[in-house]
Amino acid sequence: MTDSLDPRIRRADMEHAPSSSGLVQNEHWEPYAVFHQDKRGEQHVFVGIVHAPDPEMALVFAKEQFGRRKKTVSLWVVKSTDIYSFQHEDEDMFSTVPEKTYREASGYPVRKRINKYLDELKQFEKQKYLDIEENV
Amino acid sequence: MSEAIKDLLYRMAEDELILGHRNSEWTGLGPILEEDIAFSSIAQDQIGHALANYTILNEQFGEPVPDVIAFSRDEKQFHCCQFVELPIGDYAFSLIRHFLFDHAETIRYEALALSSFAPLGSLAKKIKGELKYHVLHGDLWVTKLGQGTEESHARMQTALNEAFPYALGMFEPSKYDEELEREKVTIGETALQTKWLEVVTPILEKANLVLPKLSIKDRKYGGRQGYHTEYLQPLIDEMTEVYRLDPAATW
Numbered sequence: 001m002t003d004s005l006d007p008r009i010r011r012a013d014m015e016h017a018p019s020s021s022g023l024v025q026n027e028h029w030e031p032y033a034v035f036h037q038d039k040r041g042e043q044h045v046f047v048g049i050v051h052a053p054d055p056e057m058a059l060v061f062a063k064e065q066f067g068r069r070k071k072t073v074s075l076w077v078v079k080s081t082d083i084y085s086f087q088h089e090d091e092d093m094f095s096t097v098p099e100k101t102y103r104e105a106s107g108y109p110v111r112k113r114i115n116k117y118l119d120e121l122k123q124f125e126k127q128k129y130l131d132i133e134e135n136v
Numbered sequence: 137m138s139e140a141i142k143d144l145l146y147r148m149a150e151d152e153l154i155l156g157h158r159n160s161e162w163t164g165l166g167p168i169l170e171e172d173i174a175f176s177s178i179a180q181d182q183i184g185h186a187l188a189n190y191t192i193l194n195e196q197f198g199e200p201v202p203d204v205i206a207f208s209r210d211e212k213q214f215h216c217c218q219f220v221e222l223p224i225g226d227y228a229f230s231l232i233r234h235f236l237f238d239h240a241e242t243i244r245y246e247a248l249a250l251s252s253f254a255p256l257g258s259l260a261k262k263i264k265g266e267l268k269y270h271v272l273h274g275d276l277w278v279t280k281l282g283q284g285t286e287e288s289h290a291r292m293q294t295a296l297n298e299a300f301p302y303a304l305g306m307f308e309p310s311k312y313d314e315e316l317e318r319e320k321v322t323i324g325e326t327a328l329q330t331k332w333l334e335v336v337t338p339i340l341e342k343a344n345l346v347l348p349k350l351s352i353k354d355r356k357y358g359g360r361q362g363y364h365t366e367y368l369q370p371l372i373d374e375m376t377e378v379y380r381l382d383p384a385a386t387w
Contacts, residue, residue, distance in 0.1 A: 029168070050170050057280070060273050061170035064177045 032058035033083060034066050035076035044076050055079070137319055140312035141253055142197050143215070144322065147360055148244065149189035150216035151306070153206055154368070155237055156182030157375050161224050174273060178234065181266050185241075188263075192255045207379040211369045217359040219302035221368040228281065228288075228295040235274035236303045236336060242267045243331050244322070252320040275339055282343025289344060296340070297348045304329070305356040 029051040035044035047066045052058035058077040067075060086093070097103075159179035166172025190202035199205060220237070224230045245267060249260040281288040307329035310316075317324050340347060358364070 051168065052170065053280070056276055060276055061174055063269060064174040065170060068177055 029053050031080040032062070032077040033080050034058075034062040035078070036066050036070075036072060037074040037076075038071050040073055044074070049080060050077070052077075137315065138197060140315045140319075141256075141321060142193060142199070143310060143312050144316060145189045145193050145197075145256075146215040147217075147310070149186045149193070149205075150214050151220050151237070152182045152189070152241075153186035154214070154216045154371065155220040155233070156180070156186060157371060158220065158222075158224055159230065159234065162227075162230065167227055175230075175234075178238075178270050178273065181263075181270065185259075185263060185266075188259050192259070196255055203379070204383075207376045208383065209372075211364045211372055212362045214362065214364065214368065214372070215360055216364075216368075217302070217305040217308060218356045218363075218365050218368075219299070219305050219359075221359070221365050221371065222299075222302060223367055225295070225298075226291065228291040229298060231274065231277050231281070232292065232295040232299045233303075234270070235278045235339075236299060237306070238267065238270040238274050239336050240303075240306050240328070240332050242271055243328055243335065247323045247328065250320075251322055256321070278339065278345070279343045282340070282345045292343070293345055296345050300348050301350055301354045302356040304350070304354075305359055307332070308355075308357040308360045310360060 030053075031049045032052055032055070033049055034047050036047040037044045050058055050061040050065050052061055055077055059075065062075050062077055066072070156179045159182065160176060163172065163176040163179070166175055186206070187202055190199075190205050193199040193205065194201050200208075219233065222229075222233070245260040245263060248256045249264070251257040251260070278292065281292045283289070307325040309325045313324035313326075316322050317327075337347065
């Protein structure tokens with residue numbers, strides 16, 4: 001074992017480590033997913049993970065880990081193992097989605113009506129401005 | 137009156153500066169990454185509080201600028217209690233000290249939120265949220281390790297036994313106590329200590345930790361008068377090392 005020059009550092013003694021790990025309770029902490037909210041009413045957004053022995057400690061760690069540099073009003077923590085997800089090999093379930101343009105709002109003729117309305121509004125504002133100019 | 141407030145500001149600033157420096161010794165060496173970041177951040181907050189108090193001394197009372205106050209005096213001129221000077225020890229000791237200190241600081245600033253001296257009143261309101269986090273962090277660790285394994289409990293109890301006589305030094309009475317109370321600047325040290333014990337005792341009980349029985353002569357007083365432990369001057373030497381290379385340097 002190489003002793004550090006810094007007396008505060010105690011390096012792990014890898015050569016003489018016991019063969020059985022001799023784990024004590026809670027030595028293996030669990031990952032918690034952290035969700036960050038920057039404004040009341042906004043969505044909590046996933047920002048990363050912290051390791052902690054329980055949810056309270058996960059919150060305490062998340063506060064400094066993810067709330068110390070940007071505006072934060074609230075955080076959520078969820079045990080990573082409580083998040084259920086699709087497998088990446090099941091990605092083919094989503095593969096034809098880009099073809100189904102009729103599901104997009106842009107596929108509807110309403111866009112034309114909106115543009116027409118916006119044009120009318122612009123004309124109206126312009127006319128109003130001209131009217132004012134005339135009166136001055 | 138201004139002498140009394142200056143003395144109060146120096147006492148608070150120096151406790152915060154020295155403990156902030158001490159606790160920052162854990163940066164990079166904390167037990168796990170997340171806790172390293174949390175504890176370092178709390179240490180930074182403490183130094184921020186010291187800066188705020190030194191700034192009040194400079195702006196309201198014409199004392200030197202904060203860097204000059206903090207970095208160009210020797211131990212005799214420091215008003216911190218001996219509690220904050222002690223080495224970091226093991227993590228149990230550093231946690232117990234953080235827990236005992238931040239509760240005391242919270243109670244101190246709660247009293248100051250109602251202060252007749254406006255700069256301290258507004259500082260108290262500004263840092264309320266920071267202190268709320270500090271005690272949340274301390275309470276959680278102390279409770280968990282106190283209730284944890286036989287070893288963690290034993291180490292926390294040992295740390296508490298070592299820390300407690302020095303912790304009482306945080307409330308060393310000052311000759312200005314009466315004046316500060318009369319002028320409604322803050323409440324006296326004895327009253328602060330009573331409130332502090334009311335807050336920390338139930339949390340320690342929950343953590344299965346017992347406050348050691350002490351006699352009056354066990355209290356570690358003297359820091360407020362400039363009588364310090366052998367640990368303060370080496371800390372100051374280290375803290376001021378860069379500053380002393382060129383005190384007039386600008387950043």
